[in-house]
Amino acid sequence: MTVPLPCYDVAIIGAGVNGAGIARDAALRGLRVIVLDKNDMCSGTSAVSSRLIHGGLRYLEYGEIPLVYESLHERRCLRRIAAHLVKPIRINIPIFSGARRGLLLIRLGMIAYDLLSFRKSLPGHEMLDREQIMNDEPGLRDDGLLGATRYFDAQITFAERLVLENLLAARSAGAEIKTYCEVREIRACDRAVDTVVFVDREGAESEIAVKSVVNAAGPWVDKVLKTAPRRAKRFIGGTKGSHIVVGRFTGAPKGAFYVEAAADGRPFFIIPWNSQLLIGTTDIRYEESLDNIRASRAEVDYLVAETNRVFPNANLRIDDIHFAYAGVRPLPYREKGPESAITRRHIIKSNRKIAKGLISIIGGKLTTYRNLAEQTVDRLAKVLHRKLPECRTRDTLLPGAWGVDRARERLKVSELLTEEGTARLLSIYGGRAASIVEMAADDPALQVSLDGNGNYLAAEVVFSIREEFATTLTDIVFRRMMIGLDADQGRSLYDAVASAAAAEFGWEAAQQKREFQLLVDYADSLRVT
Ligand SMILES: Cc1cc2nc3c(=O)[nH]c(=O)nc-3n(C[C@H](O)[C@H](O)[C@H](O)COP(=O)(O)OP(=O)(O)OC[C@H]3O[C@@H](n4cnc5c(N)ncnc54)[C@H](O)[C@@H]3O)c2cc1C
Known part of the structure; x- marks a missing residue:
């Protein structure tokens, strides 16, 4: 049978x-x-983007008005259904003499952007003169600076x-x-x-x-x-984009910056992100292997040089880079033409x-x-050939967007985490953070602090395995707990995470060692040397 x-x-x-x-x-x-x-x-x-939920100001340059309109509409929607993950971000565009995009062009672009985001959920743009922007952002290069414009978009720290x-x-x-x-x-x-x-x-x-x-x-x-x-x-005719992640350097900006690169006139971002700065991206046609895509040294040098030019006191060097990541945009195949115009x-x-x-x-x-x-x-x-019900995703909150206040209360009452640890857990899991402490409440082994200081619980590791489909240490560290994207790539916690995971999976010592090595290899592969 x-x-x-x-x-x-x-x-x-x-x-x-x-x-x-x-x-x-x-x-x-x-x-x-x-x-x-x-x-x-x-x-x-999806893990290697600039992590912006944005209208795509740059698409206006290529006349992609419907895309900008759609993006602004979706930005509003995501701020509602994923409010715990998607936050407003203020972005500055400095305007220097001799730039490809002058004051007038940028002003017109900003007006169009504001108009397209009608039924605003974020404030419109403002223009700043040279003195105003230098007062706010004293680390910015002042040589040739004419002024700046400032607008709001949204950021998702952990896509x-x-x-x-x-x-x-x-x-x-x-x-x-x-x-x-x-x-x-x-x-x-x-x-x-x-x-x-x-x-x-x-x-x-x-x-x-x-x-x-x-x-x-x-x-x-x-x-x-x-x-x-x-x-x-x-x-598909993919283009490669790379980012570098660095610590806050001398004169680092308070807000995000969207700047025209001197080398090729492409705009790139310098964005405060996860207590660091995320800098990118590049845009290069790509025909090589799609697995293990890495930022090339030429891309890294370009991003470092352009950042040092805009923030002259940064003095960034390769050694200052915490890690870098790269990916390929799955764009429609076009044989010719500039990458940015696809x-x-x-x-x-x-x-x-x-x-x-x-x-x-x-x-x-x-x-x-x-x-x-x-x-x-x-x-x-x-x-x-099915008549399906209406789409409900526009208004139905994502799981973590429910009950954030209740979770905050629950975390406080449990006294398992420090204030910092509580804030971190809520920013990653939203309302679902309550389930982590509830899981720990029933099992003393899960109440163990991974760092010894009450900032991370063993329960988080077990939660990612039982509830969030994690099957490897790399899944847990880089795509569930998100500590892999910290300045030290979460390395100080690898041993504790591995022990908690080994107990849950029932790994023998040899397997734990193998899995540990795979995690370290992955973290190392994001390093720039
Ligand atoms: C550098 C860069 C910056 C970006 N910045 C932004 C931004 O700031 N804001 C924004 O909105 N967008 C941004 N994007 C665009 C956005 O990130 C991508 O378009 C989007 O993430 C694509 O998602 P996806 O699900 O289609 O593809 P992916 O995330 O690549 O998912 C495809 C999945 O398919 C799986 N797969 C492949 N082959 C198989 C197989 N044979 N069997 C089973 N599974 C398979 C892969 O493992 C992968 O997980 C950026 C993109 C890049 C590259």
């Missing part, structure tokens, strides 16, 4: 922000969903948590989430998708029956399409010529993932 395969309305390939967003929307609308990622969730492009919370919401609505499961084949029957084959971390192969497939593999979209029964043309709009591509029921996601931004997901699920309804 043949055992029937587990059957899903949709298999979503990729647990980046787009796959996670689609999973949440589809599950909330009653579809039977499975998400497969070859790695951990949010281990691709990883946004992706995770979408997956948690999807799971609560019935979706199955499988990390470390690589899709190796998409099969079709009568020219319609019917089976997805994937391999797990131990090399075991599984098959599932599917009625549709969403290929949300980011820059790997073309690679995934190669596993489908018919040849596809090229869809549209940043997303395309929901039906691949019915390859197999009916197959859809690929091309492009997309963190900022607009929710709308992209809504449009994709609307498309799925047509593919599946």
Whole structure:
């Protein structure tokens, strides 16, 4: 007797922000969903962005008005449904004589940006003369400075948590989430998708029956399409972007800066982030391997030199860099033209010529993932010939956005954490922080402080394993507890995290050692030498 395969309305390939967003929307609308990622969730492009939830001021230069409008609308929405993660940020644009974008152009751009963000939830722009900006930001280069404009956008310190919370919401609505499961084949029957084959971390192969497939593999979209029964043309023409993370240098800015680089006229950001400064990005056509993408020395030198030019007392050197990260934007393939001119709009591509029921996601931004997901699920309804309920993601809060005040109270009463530790936990988990101390309340082993000072609890490690699909130390450190993005990459806590994880997983000493080494190797790979 043949055992029937587990059957899903949709298999979503990729647990980046787009796959996670689609999973949440589809599950909330009653579809039977499975998400497969070859790695951990949010281990691709979604973890290497500038971490801004922004209207995309620069897209105005390329006439992408609908994209700016959509982004500003989504920014407002994310500030509501993920208020614990998405915070306003004030950005300065200094204007220097001889720059490509002069005072008038920038002023006009800002007026258009304000108009497009009508029904404002953030204040509009203001113009500052030379003296005003120098008073506020005395570390800024004054040579050739004409003035500045200042505007508001939004920042998400940990995009990883946004992706995770979408997956948690999807799971609560019935979706199955499988990390470390690589899709190796998409099969079709009568020219319609019917089976997805994937391999797990131990090399075991599984098959599932599917009625549709969403290929949300980011820059790997073309690679995934190669596993489908018919040849596809090229869809993705990725560009690489790198960031460096440094400590607050002498004369470091209080606010964020958006500055035109002297070398090539590209604007780049210097952003206060996670008690450090995040500086980036570059934008370079990229044809090399998509796995283990690293910032090149030339990109790092460019970002260091441009920062030293704008903040002359910074004197940044390579040794000052805490870590760097890089990724590839999954942009639509264009043979020619400048990188910055490639549209940043997303395309929901039906691949019915390859197999009916197959859809690929091309492009997309963190900022607009929710709308992209809504449009994709609307498309799925047509593919599946199903009348689905209305999308609910616009107004339904993400899991951590509920009960933040109650969680604050709960943490205070528990007396398990310092004030600093409490603030940290709330900023990462929002209202879900309460569940961590509740878990600890029942088990003294989970009340152990990882740093000995009451700032981190062993319960957090166990929570990430039991509740947040973490399976490796790197998942826990870099994409759940977020300590991997601290100045020391969280290294002082690695031993304590590994012990707590080993107890939960039941690892033998040899396995704990292996997992520990993988964590250290990963952290080292982000170092700049
Ligand atoms: C340098 C840079 C800066 C950016 N800054 C911003 C910003 O400030 N604001 C903003 O809104 N946007 C920004 N973006 C854009 C945004 O980050 C991306 O467009 C978005 O994260 C893409 O998400 P995704 O889910 O499509 O892809 P990804 O996050 O790459 O997810 C794809 C997933 O698919 C998985 N996968 C691949 N192949 C397979 C397979 N065979 N089987 C199973 N799983 C597979 C991968 O492991 C990966 O997890 C930036 C992008 C870059 C590169």
